[in-house]
Amino acid sequence: MNGVTFSSKCYIVVCAGCDSFFESERSNQLTCSPACRVKAHRNAAITRLRVFADALDVSVAAMQQAEAIRRLRSDLANRVLNRSIEFNDAMHLVVVEYRKQLFAAVIGSC
Known part of the structure; x- marks a missing residue:
């Protein structure tokens, strides 16, 4: 593989700054840049998100990742809430959907 490494963890997050999706290897990243x-x-x-996250007793990053799940795969959001699918399993499916949409956008712009 000549020095190429692949991360086993990948997260799709809604950026707290620009409200766009971005891909991160870090589970606690809140912004794309x-x-x-x-x-x-x-x-x-960030302050508003922290207040809301504290009230829900979750991390801000988890909240932004959950928002990405809701926007990209709304069908999975209720399954996560009902605990019929684990959050990390849902995130894996969201990563696949995000990359599929990203690829389609790149191909479509050619």
């Missing part, structure tokens, strides 16, 4: 991190702090988006 440093610019969005600054924007999210300046407009207090």
